[in-house]
Amino acid sequence: MIDGHSDTLFRITSSQESLSSNSGHFDLERAKAAGIRLQFMSLFTSQRQAGPALEEILRQIDYFEQQMESCHEMAYLIKSYQDIAANFGQGRIGIILHLEGAEALGQEIFILRTLYRLGVRSMGLTWNNRNLLADGVMDARSEGGLSELGREVVREMNRIGMIVDLAHISPAGFFDVLKSTNRPPIVSHANAAKLCPHPRNLSEEQMVALAKAGGVLGATFVPDFISSSSATVKSLAEHICYMIRIMGEDHVVIGSDFDGTDITVIPGVERLSDLAGELSRTGLNQVAIEKVLKGNYLRILKQLL
Numbered sequence: 001m002i003d004g005h006s007d008t009l010f011r012i013t014s015s016q017e018s019l020s021s022n023s024g025h026f027d028l029e030r031a032k033a034a035g036i037r038l039q040f041m042s043l044f045t046s047q048r049q050a051g052p053a054l055e056e057i058l059r060q061i062d063y064f065e066q067q068m069e070s071c072h073e074m075a076y077l078i079k080s081y082q083d084i085a086a087n088f089g090q091g092r093i094g095i096i097l098h099l100e101g102a103e104a105l106g107q108e109i110f111i112l113r114t115l116y117r118l119g120v121r122s123m124g125l126t127w128n129n130r131n132l133l134a135d136g137v138m139d140a141r142s143e144g145g146l147s148e149l150g151r152e153v154v155r156e157m158n159r160i161g162m163i164v165d166l167a168h169i170s171p172a173g174f175f176d177v178l179k180s181t182n183r184p185p186i187v188s189h190a191n192a193a194k195l196c197p198h199p200r201n202l203s204e205e206q207m208v209a210l211a212k213a214g215g216v217l218g219a220t221f222v223p224d225f226i227s228s229s230s231a232t233v234k235s236l237a238e239h240i241c242y243m244i245r246i247m248g249e250d251h252v253v254i255g256s257d258f259d260g261t262d263i264t265v266i267p268g269v270e271r272l273s274d275l276a277g278e279l280s281r282t283g284l285n286q287v288a289i290e291k292v293l294k295g296n297y298l299r300i301l302k303q304l305l
């Protein structure tokens with residue numbers, strides 16, 4: 001299985017726990033046993049100023065590197081599709097480093113390139129708030145899209161081969177990026193607004209546009225994004241079925257948000273098989289389920305990395 005979003009690195013850098021075994025939602029030992037073969041891992045900071053934000057991101061990269069020294073028999077860092085082709089299915093977990101929000105860049109595109117050289121292969125332009133590149137989803141009221149700098153950053157991401165993640169960006173920014181990018185973007189973790197009207201969830205119009213651009217949408221396990229009353233694995237599966245109806249089975253993936261929130265409807269990576277079971281019960285065929293849990297990400301990563 002492939003999971004497009006977790007905040008484990010952010011959590012264990014502050015708790016100083018290990019990547020191989022810890023008390024959170026995700027660690028390598030449990031992920032391996034659960035059948036995870038590729039995991040996006042976020043670098044995250046709530047700092048809004050470039051300097052402190054960059055320092056916190058570099059601290060997480062350093063902690064990741066330290067952890068990997070003792071974990072290389074369980075995991076490897078993915079820098080290109082060749083790394084996936086050489087290792088996928090052989091037991092180790094491939095890790096893609098993702099920067100969740102571009103605050104650390106400030107106005108400097110060289111920092112984007114430098115983070116790429118350090119192994120970062122995916123970036124969201126914003127977290128929830130407005131920054132120098134675009135409006136986040138919680139600042140969407142003014143309907144601001146991409147800034148000129150934001151447009152330039154998207155162009156450079158396209159050029160160097162950094163995945164563009166549109167989770168957390170405002171709707172105006174979302175459509176601006178679709179016009180600016182020449183590579184398919186991802187939305188790593190969000191659900192369908194039609195089934196749960198949370199501001200982070202995508203409208204049908206966004207879902208159709210994302211599929212048309214060749215992108216993928218990662219269904220997420222956060223209860224508030226699944227249902228305003230009672231969120232369950234069954235209602236998560238309903239989001240996935242709805243996304244497939246709107247976008248087609250080639251454009252839906254999963255993005256757990258493990259360790260990004262206290263509670264997820266699947267309580268930890270060791271219980272991921274609950275989702276596979278629930279998807280089977282919806283009547284979805286095995287080919288579609290395999291695409292959602294693995295195949296779609298493999299296809300798009302081949303295109304993007």
Ligand SMILES: [Zn+2]
Binds near residue numbers: 260
């Ligand atoms: Zn997030």
